[in-house]
Amino acid sequence: MTDVTKKPIDRRQQIVEAAGQSFAMFGYKATTMDLVSKIASVGKGTIYTFFATKEELFNEIMEHLTAELRSLAIRTIDRQKPFFDNLTSVLHELQQFREKHELIVKLSQEVRDIGTPMAKAGIDHLEHAIVGFIKEEVASAVEKGELRPVDPALTALVMLKLYVTMSVDWSKHHEALSQEEIADYATALLQDGLSAK
Template structure:
């Protein structure tokens, strides 16, 4: 149990500390203390603080992938799946303690590693959407287009509708968000009569 167990202790302690205090305010001494491990031991598994952070980040991204996979039903239409995936992902993102803490740290101190961490998470979401868009194109469910461009736009649109807009007016209801998302992205605004 020796090596594996210690490694897990370190990872668990790091996850806890990064979530509680953010990147900057997490010290290697503290992680070692929480993990009940000598500081040097951490460096036998991870070559530095950033790599330890990366490990935690990757497990969060993996968790997100599982959440997204759970929402996809291959027999349902693309836009239904898309909506559910985005909803679940952004819900997760706005509730996960590590992500909340990193967002705050980025806002408050502009810590580079917090910024980069959040970018990686966003990149993972976009990469996930990209695959789904490709799938939808090949199934002829949506028109041919660049999956990268469309994925970025989809995420931005969803964030705009769910969060951004609230700065300017009362939040939209879930139903309104759903219908605007489809109106804009799927059906188009152009009047057809």
């Protein structure tokens, strides 16, 4: 018989996962340390050994989520493709992730319905991370001569807002555009501009 050693339980990770579940189910405002301790099956004191406040715990979860978004964006990029093909692919994947991830959906609802400041800060943090990633790609494209010299931060923000407007806002009052239609239109606007040639 082999003596199987038990893998030690990572209490910190257990708490982070439980808090993530709680924030996704109940939102930021309704999540309490008591609730997290019940979901994690640990005493409240154990949580405080790792996280001094609910805000600190929430920020930890948002950092993990930001890293997940960045990883998704990096995996989506194909360095053999032109900048605008990659841009629309990355924006599509990130938008799909944002629409389907339970925590992001719950925080967005909470911001819309009651305007909880920490929920808004969490959503803003994610958007800032996405803009930051696009900014890096814009700066790289400018350096390679794929784009004319532009302000990378402002351009990244405009690109993200344009994509969200076409994929989300437009469909509230019109027939939804397909991924290809959004990609074509965004590329035409951003790459070719609006002036008649």
